[in-house]
Amino acid sequence: MRRVLTCVVVCGWAASVCGCPPPAAGPGPEGPSLPPPPPPPVARNCSVTPSDWAACQNGYLGYCRVVGDSLRERQCWPEAEEPYRKSCDAGDLPSCASLGHVLEQLDRDAEAEPLYARACEGNELIACRNLGLMLLGGGRVAESEAPFRRGCDAGDLGACRALGGALVQLGRNEDALAPYRKACDGSDAPSCTGQGIALERLQRLDEAAAAYRRGCEGGDQGGCAGAGTLLQTLGRKEEAVEVLRPACEAGQTPACDALGMLFLDLGRRQEGLALVIRACESGRGAMCTVLAAAYKADGKEAEAATAYRRACDLGDATACTVLGIELQTQGLGAQAAEQFRVACAQGSAGACYGMGAALLQAGRPDDAEEPFRKACEGGEPGGCWGLGAVAQARGRTDDAVAHYRRACEAANVNGCYGLGALLVEQGRGQEAVAPLRGACSSANASMCAGVGYSFQQLGLIDDAVAAYQLACNANDAGACTRLGAALQGLLRYDEAQAAYAKACDGNDAIGCTNLAMLHRAAGRNAEAETTYRKACDARELNACNQLGAMLRDLGRNADAEAPLRRACESRDLAGCGSLAQVVRALGRGAEADRLFRQACDGGHGPSCTELGLAARNANDNAAAEALFRQACAGNDGAGCRSLGALLVDLGRGAESQQYYVRACQLGDASACTVAGP
Known part of the structure; x- marks a missing residue:
């Protein structure tokens, strides 16, 4: 029952080279076709001639085979077993072969195998071929060679054809x-096509083309398609047309499909589209995908989308994958997963990976695990990376390391980065270096920013700078900012400024802020103001604060108010504190007190210090002490120092010492003098 499927898996469009019925037409030599649908069930008449059956039961074994043959022709498999077994047990080898076939149809392969083997050893050639095909269908390709070879040596050309197909599957193309x-x-045209396949895989292309043409001339559709496709690859396109056109006119579907694609390649679009449209309308999904690509090349996006959808509905994995990628790009992970699911079910490892990634994007990591597993086992390293990501998210770090390592060993940069970053987290920095370096290159610059960050965590600053530089060169503005920060830490200010400038040009607000700080430190106030404003307008609140503070320090309190108010209204506490200082300088004391209180209540230590100083000036020492304590708890050195001074004035000098020490630790230089060594 599995034989037709076996042939399609082994030989694709050239399934006939395996000794099986040809599958439905497909687009070309690398696109396996599906077998035709089974015929509708019909009522079976499994009656037998009473006299024949009576003769069989009375020991006239020739009649047993007659009865069995009659039942087998009508697909009365269970009923055919007994008469065949009687004659087989009596030594009739053709009956043993037929009994094996009956049992195979009943999915009793284990019982069929020794019967086929017995008949084959007695030179019943059909049994040799059937045994080989059954072994092939069970994945026992190497074991199928012996029965196929026995049949072939005895002159069964179908067995020769099947032997060639098995050897090709084993990679033994020369054999x-x-x-x-x-x-x-022996005039078996499908075998000429099979010979072409083997020769093409051996890169003996001219010989392969000749073999394909011989198969085509013998009436094998696969031979015509193979010849046309190979001749096109060899640049002999007009010769390919000469081969394909008569085959197409004779009704060979694969030849028509190949001819349509060839016409498109030759720029003969009207002729090509006519054939491709006809193929698509006939329900061949792969050709709908070809049509979609042609429409897309012509800028007909709507028509392309329709053709892709039809192709996917017809089960074409490539089209479903394309639709899935487009939906995933739009952020529609759940919808993308459904498109990928169709292609994944057909065995496309890439589509299984796409399905897993889409489900991961949709926040469904548990559902993503199985398609990722199929992708990984199918040879798609991205699937191994996905398994690692799911395992890491679930806290299974040992599994994650194993999956990431498998992906990395297959040159998957996501896998290398995932492995390196996870090893860094686990404190295994020495092991992390190699996979991190493998994840970052000019060809994979998108990974380099993350790699640079991991190198920084390991203290490998030179490696971090190199990685950030690659990402920055690829116009990753955030990476340019990180590059600038790393270079600034190395006191390479000119290079840092250039990196920040590129980041700012790429609209990275933090990069603009850092660039403005360098301008400010160098006294380039005009450049600093312009750059701070760009970052502040992009709602980088630190830039708004820095701009306001700079303008305040320059005596431009009125100009400072707007950026500081923007920061404060965005609930930036430092901005509220700075705004309070500005409005106080502008004579709006009540508003300043309210702003200081707002910032202090939110945990901004310097604002609490300001309120504490005001309370002390008003001789409200209890309020001042509470506010200074709040400021010191918020890590404001001036607040800690002010608390220490207040406690001294209140006669609590012994208690004050700890606050001077804390203020010194927080960077208040004047407190260090009081705190002592």
């Missing part, structure tokens, strides 16, 4: 040539 040639020379 496949002899059985294919024997069958081809």
Whole structure:
């Protein structure tokens, strides 16, 4: 029952080279087709001639085979078993072969195998071929060689064809040539096509083209398609047209499909589109995908989308994958996953990866795990990375390391980065260096910013700078900012300024803020103001604060108010404190007190210090002490120092010492003098 599927898996469009019925037409030699749908069930008549059955039961075994053959022709598999078994047990090898076939249809392969083997050893050639095909269908490709070879050596050209197909599947293309040639020379056209496949894989392309043409001339559709496709690859396009056109006119669907694609490639779009549209309308999904690509090349996006959807509905994995990618790009992870699901179910490892990634994007990591597993086991390293990401999210770090490592060993940069970053988190920095370096290159610059950050965590600043530089060169503005910060830490100010400038040009507000700080430190106040304003307008609140503070220090309190108010209204406490200082300088004391209180209540230590100083000036020492304590708890050195001074004045000098020490630790230089060594 599995034989047709076996042939399609082994040989794709050239399934006939395996000794099986040809599948439905497909687009070309690398696109496996599906077998035709089964016929509708019909009522079976499993009656037998009473006299024949009576003769069989009375020991006339020739009648047993007659009864079995009659039942088998009507697909009465269970009923055919008994008469065949009687004659097989009596030594009739054709009956043993037929009994094996019956049992195979009943999915009793284990019982069928020794019957086929027995008949094959007795040179019942159909049994040799059927045994080989059954072994092939069970994935026992190497074991299928012996029965196929026995049949082929005895002159069964179908067995020769099947032997060639098995050897191709085993990668023994050179060995496949002899059985294919024997069958081809015996006028078995599909074997000529199979010979072309083996020769093409051996890169003996001119010989392959000749073999394909011989198969085509013998009436094998796969041979015509193979010849046309290979001749096109060899640049012999007009010759390919000469091969494909008559085959297409004779009704060979694969030839028409290949000819349509060839016409498109030759710029003969009207002829090509006519064939491709006809193929798509006939329900061949792969050709709908070709049509969609042609429409897309012509800028007909709506028509392309319609063709892709039809192709996917018809089960074409490529089209479903394209639709999934487009939906995923739009952030529609759940919808993308459904498109990928169709292609994944057909065995596309890339689509399984896409499905997992889309589900991960949709916040469904548990659902993503199985498609990621299929992708990884199917040879798509991105799936191994996905398994690592899911495992890491679930706290299974040992599993995550193993999956990331497998992806990294397959040159998947996400896997290398995931492995390196996780090893850094685990304190295994020495192991992390190699995968991190493998994740970052000019070809994969998008990974380099994360790699640079991991190197910084390891203290490998030179490696971090190199990684950030690659990402910055690829116009990652955030990476340019990190590059600038790393260079600034190395006191390489000119290079840092250039990196910040590139970040700012790329609209990274933090980069603009850092650039403005360098301008301010160098006394370039006009440049600093312009750059701070750009960052502040992008709602980088630190830039608004820095701009306001600079303008305040320059005596431009009225100009400072607007950026500081923007920061304060965005609940930036430092901005509220600075705004309070400005409005107080502008004579609006009540508003200043309210702003200081707002900032202090939110945990801004310097604002609490300001309120404490005001309370002390008003001789409200209890309020001042509470406010200074609040400021010191908020890590404001001036607040700690002010608390110490107040306690001294209140006669609590012994208690004050700890606050001077704390103020010194927080960077208040004057407190250090009082705190002592």
